Amino acid sequence: MPALFDTRLLSQRYARLSLAGDAAMPDFLHRHALEEIVARLSATKRQFDRALLCTLAPADGALLLKGAGNVGEVVFAAPWARPAGGGHECVIDPRAPAFAERRFDLAVLLMEPAFIDGLPDALLAWRRLLRPGGLFLSAFPGGETLRELRAAWAHADMREEGAPSLRVAPFCDVRQAGSLLQLAGFVMPVTDVERLTLRYDDALSLMQELKALGWSNMLMERPRRPVSRRRLARAAAALEAACTEADGRLAVTLDLLYLSGWAAETQADLPAQGGACAL
16 A cells, blocks of 8 residues: 655654754644543553653653653653664654563553554554553544645645645544554554644644644655745635634644553453454
């Protein structure tokens, strides 16, 4: 199956953000998602002695996770790292050597599943990182996220070329996410969605924030020519015309999907389809 995302481009962006330090990217979405996960963990009557937190932000994420009150040691991993031999290692992929022979009671993955090719196999590999009875938690954009921006770019492309281009990635919906957890062999899978309304001064502020997050277009089939000023202005005008509220600020949709699933205590606890996405 052809790759959907340009992982080389994404790894280069994340490497630059990592080198630039904590102030290089907005962390409000990561922080919001992690605080919600911590609230859910606090209601779980189980102790997690060893946890893995994989996220690019926030920088104090390990401390926030410990705030749940039932989390012991936290191993922090950025989604992308630069190994000693050069290039980039996909640390978000638990098949990477960095995770060899590691076992965790809890694994928390923020934001990046929205940009993983082969998500079923990746989820299976994450399950294998867990000890029996371990818990996997994740939060990432999905559903109707940025539907307004997708429509605005389609309008601009139609006016310029008569056909839309691939500019905003497709997102997993909550039902698909639940099915993927089951296919990966998690037991008692739960998925839900939180709809957020993000507000900006104007369309360019939104686009600049997406760039700062490393989330601007990274599709393999994206247009390779730079966007002209006229087309950018058309997209911005279409977005502002459709989404500007009474106070003059722009409002766009972001759906945060929350996933949770447990690693089976015994082999007998695995669902019949568990392991169907074997690596």
